[in-house]
Amino acid sequence: MSKMEDTTKETKNLGIDFTVEPVPCSTMPLKYDDSLCIGCNRCASVCQCDILLPSPEKGKHPLVVYPGECYYCGACVMVCPKPGAIKLSHPLMNRAKFVPVRRPEQE
């Protein structure tokens, strides 16, 4: 039997210590680059869906607690002072492009 990964994190928000467990989701809307992120938490403070919580580790990117609640507004990417530190990863079905249909009589 495989050992289940412990995803719980101790964190502090508004001066309160608590434990969070990211809610499992088939999509992960955000990709962080640890080499660029400075852990300023601006992305967490601007998210209107509150899916992010500041990391308990200073200088690390926020925790994505409710990935399924993201509506891909892009505010977190736009507010980030370090280009490339955070990227949006849209679900596959949202990446489809609609192209005009050419009927044979139009050619």
Ligand code: SF4
């Ligand atoms: S894209 Fe919008 S909803 Fe999703 S995490 Fe960023 S700010 Fe929040």
Ligand code: SF4
């Ligand atoms: S705003 Fe950018 S640099 Fe700041 S914590 Fe978020 S990803 Fe990292």
